[in-house]
Amino acid sequence: MATIYDVAERAGVSLATVSRVMNKNTNVGEKTKQKVLAAMAELDYRPNTFAQSLASNSSNSIGVLVSQLDGPYYGPMMAEIESALRAANKHVIIAVGHSDAAQEIDSVEFLLGRGCDALILDVEAVSDEYLIELSQGATPIVLINRYISEISERCIYLDNELGGYLATRHVLELGHRDIAYVSGPKRKHDANERLEGHKKALAEFDVVYKPSLCFEGDYKEDGGVVAMEHLLDSAQRFSAVVCANDQMVSGAISVCLERGLKVPGDLSFVGYDNIPFARYISPKLTTVNNPIHEMGKMAALWLLKNIYKNDQLEVTNVFVPELVVRGSARRPGNK
Amino acid sequence: MATIYDVAERAGVSLATVSRVMNKNTNVGEKTKQKVLAAMAELDYRPNTFAQSLASNSSNSIGVLVSQLDGPYYGPMMAEIESALRAANKHVIIAVGHSDAAQEIDSVEFLLGRGCDALILDVEAVSDEYLIELSQGATPIVLINRYISEISERCIYLDNELGGYLATRHVLELGHRDIAYVSGPKRKHDANERLEGHKKALAEFDVVYKPSLCFEGDYKEDGGVVAMEHLLDSAQRFSAVVCANDQMVSGAISVCLERGLKVPGDLSFVGYDNIPFARYISPKLTTVNNPIHEMGKMAALWLLKNIYKNDQLEVTNVFVPELVVRGSARRPGNK
DNA sequence: CTGCAACGTCGTAAATGGTAGCCATAAGTC
DNA sequence: GACTTATGGCTACCATTTACGACGTTGCAG
Numbered sequence: 001m002a003t004i005y006d007v008a009e010r011a012g013v014s015l016a017t018v019s020r021v022m023n024k025n026t027n028v029g030e031k032t033k034q035k036v037l038a039a040m041a042e043l044d045y046r047p048n049t050f051a052q053s054l055a056s057n058s059s060n061s062i063g064v065l066v067s068q069l070d071g072p073y074y075g076p077m078m079a080e081i082e083s084a085l086r087a088a089n090k091h092v093i094i095a096v097g098h099s100d101a102a103q104e105i106d107s108v109e110f111l112l113g114r115g116c117d118a119l120i121l122d123v124e125a126v127s128d129e130y131l132i133e134l135s136q137g138a139t140p141i142v143l144i145n146r147y148i149s150e151i152s153e154r155c156i157y158l159d160n161e162l163g164g165y166l167a168t169r170h171v172l173e174l175g176h177r178d179i180a181y182v183s184g185p186k187r188k189h190d191a192n193e194r195l196e197g198h199k200k201a202l203a204e205f206d207v208v209y210k211p212s213l214c215f216e217g218d219y220k221e222d223g224g225v226v227a228m229e230h231l232l233d234s235a236q237r238f239s240a241v242v243c244a245n246d247q248m249v250s251g252a253i254s255v256c257l258e259r260g261l262k263v264p265g266d267l268s269f270v271g272y273d274n275i276p277f278a279r280y281i282s283p284k285l286t287t288v289n290n291p292i293h294e295m296g297k298m299a300a301l302w303l304l305k306n307i308y309k310n311d312q313l314e315v316t317n318v319f320v321p322e323l324v325v326r327g328s329a330r331r332p333g334n335k
Numbered sequence: 336m337a338t339i340y341d342v343a344e345r346a347g348v349s350l351a352t353v354s355r356v357m358n359k360n361t362n363v364g365e366k367t368k369q370k371v372l373a374a375m376a377e378l379d380y381r382p383n384t385f386a387q388s389l390a391s392n393s394s395n396s397i398g399v400l401v402s403q404l405d406g407p408y409y410g411p412m413m414a415e416i417e418s419a420l421r422a423a424n425k426h427v428i429i430a431v432g433h434s435d436a437a438q439e440i441d442s443v444e445f446l447l448g449r450g451c452d453a454l455i456l457d458v459e460a461v462s463d464e465y466l467i468e469l470s471q472g473a474t475p476i477v478l479i480n481r482y483i484s485e486i487s488e489r490c491i492y493l494d495n496e497l498g499g500y501l502a503t504r505h506v507l508e509l510g511h512r513d514i515a516y517v518s519g520p521k522r523k524h525d526a527n528e529r530l531e532g533h534k535k536a537l538a539e540f541d542v543v544y545k546p547s548l549c550f551e552g553d554y555k556e557d558g559g560v561v562a563m564e565h566l567l568d569s570a571q572r573f574s575a576v577v578c579a580n581d582q583m584v585s586g587a588i589s590v591c592l593e594r595g596l597k598v599p600g601d602l603s604f605v606g607y608d609n610i611p612f613a614r615y616i617s618p619k620l621t622t623v624n625n626p627i628h629e630m631g632k633m634a635a636l637w638l639l640k641n642i643y644k645n646d647q648l649e650v651t652n653v654f655v656p657e658l659v660v661r662g663s664a665r666r667p668g669n670k
Numbered sequence: 671c672t673g674c675a676a677c678g679t680c681g682t683a684a685a686t687g688g689t690a691g692c693c694a695t696a697a698g699t700c
Numbered sequence: 701g702a703c704t705t706a707t708g709g710c711t712a713c714c715a716t717t718t719a720c721g722a723c724g725t726t727g728c729a730g
Contacts, residue, residue, distance in 0.1 A: 054713095
């Protein structure tokens with residue numbers, strides 16, 4: 001492989017000039033520039049990234065840590081991050097934290113050890129303190145899906161409470177009063193925020209929150225199955241079910257269908273996240289839009305702006321969820 | 336940050352010895368080893384990966400190029416690759432090719448330029464010749480989802496024709512004779528292979544293949560929608576629809592439901608891929624299992640075995656699809 | 671008992687391929 | 701003639717890996 005020396009020699013210029021041409025910060029005469037460019041092309045020269053990284057102490061790589069890679073949730077986010085970063089010629093190194101504190105920390109260390117210039121983190125298990133301390137280190141971080149007031153400008157997040165509120169208010173406005181809620185895991189921040197929103201909406205309509213109508217799911221389809229079976233078997237009355245994410249809705253609906261219940265005839269459902277599949281499930285899911293892909297993109301832009309000093313980029317930190325009304329919820333008793 | 340030099344000094348040994356302790360390939364006396372280890376711990380020493388890469392000319396990173404990151408398909412694959420590689424302390428750099436030749440080639444160059452030790456490629460648009468040539472380069476590659484006879488040992492793939500055959504044979508065995516087929520994009524290898532399997536099954540049952548009953552979709556939900564509308568509007572008779580992937584089935588079913596058609600009462604469906612959602616769609620999808628996550632894992636293991644010389648790893652190149660019978664297909668006329 | 675080869679252990683120093691800053695020089699500009 | 705701009709030529713530096721060689725110990729043959 002050709003080195004920068006070979007290029008310099010072939011172009012008849014010095015090392016320094018070649019370096020100047022590549023890092024177009026200083027002035028180089030047009031003619032010499034062309035000579036150098038020609039030499040680089042002839043030799044099929046590619047700067048050795050290892051050497052560049054060593055000398056400049058930066059790798060042009062961004063570590064992205066997500067909770068999981070499968071499931072409908074993170075794909076769109078990763079896609080946006082990759083494309084935004086790639087356009088800036090940065091590359092993304094991925095790691096998975098599995099919503100487990102030890103694994104999350106381990107992954108952060110791993111990414112740091114790999115010399116990432118910055119980190120995009122979607123972590124759930126790790127403490128606020130850990131993240132605050134981490135943010136004071138040499139490697140900049142951005143948080144997706146999490147709000148920590150001390151480092152709020154590094155947080156890209158959704159107003160989950162508002163989303164939870166919107167979902168429940170929708171069924172309340174339709175006339176439902178007996179509303180079951182399938183929450184996400186209590187250890188997850190967003191799950192609790194969504195639940196708070198749910199409670200807030202109930203309170204606003206003077207409906208008392210019954211813990212017995214709230215079931216803690218796992219954010220997966222199967223959690224919806226288990227929750228629905230539990231709820232149905234508990235012989236409690238309810239005409240609507242609000243789920244903390246769409247995957248659980250789909251699980252829950254599948255149980256209803258199996259038991260001969262009509263959706264939304266007998267039971268109304270509202271989901272959360274607006275995953276791509278939501279519109280192809282039958283009935284089409286009424287849900288709360290979670291612009292996760294935009295948040296991914298924003299995290300990438302934040303980095304580009306703040307780390308690589310690419311200004312003229314506008315970043316928004318907080319995203320507001322919106323209700324997407326489709327067909328899974330309607331007035332009670334209106335079969 | 337402490338350097339290897341600091342460690343050497345503190346341990347009272349030379350640079351080389353410290354290096355030897357880290358890369359446990361050569362012999363170091365137990366006593367010195369302990370001294371070095373102690374010094375490293377005291378200084379919280381972490382080798383600088385940039386320098387390691389420069390000196391060793393290897394980065395411990397694997398480039399993974401996939402067609403897309405969103406959708407239900409690649410997530411599980413990426414998850415397996417990441418976990419297998421991470422366990423071996425390698426990291427994965429991702430790139431997206433978008434099923435476009437130019438972008439795929441660009442991504443390969445990008446990954447190569449980043450000094451990846453090896454590449455895992457799931458590419459569709461690029462030619463066999465390109466890949467054969469690439470495989471002769473310095474950087475080893477593994478292909479997922481593609482078979483090229485010249486480099487067959489580097490291919491990890493599914494017998495797609497068999498899968499297509501299985502899907503169609505299933506509805507044939509149920510008694511269907513008028514069978515529509517929604518194919519994937521003709522430019523994709525796997526789409527054509529699946530279609531071949533379909534034709535083979537038809538022939539076996541002496542049913543003539545009608546091009547008018549075959550519609551080219553795009554492998555996405557919306558393609559299923561478009562295909563179904565087209566098929567339904569064409570006023571042709573058919574009692575079963577075989578789709579080249581599950582996403583299109585879900586789109587197709589949503590059209591049927593909207594038009595008041597019962598599934599599988601009026602129309603039977605068979606999908607392909609067995610995506611996680613397949614069992615939560617109503618009716619639960621009868622489909623062909625595509626062990627994409629296992630193939631991802633296998634690709635990673637192949638690399639570990641062949642590049643990093645980690646023997647005692649068994650690798651399988653070809654995976655066989657299996658029919659998963661659930662509820663979306665039944666006998667014709669049996670409502 | 672001795673001589674020496676083999677071996678394990680460790681240090682020295684040379685790559686590895688760049689970046690970046692400094693200063694000198696030459697040519698062009700006002 | 702002072703000033704600016706383009707370029708060359710050095711050199712220090714980045715943190716490792718690795719070839720090569722030195723040194724001491726051991727075991728074995730003569």
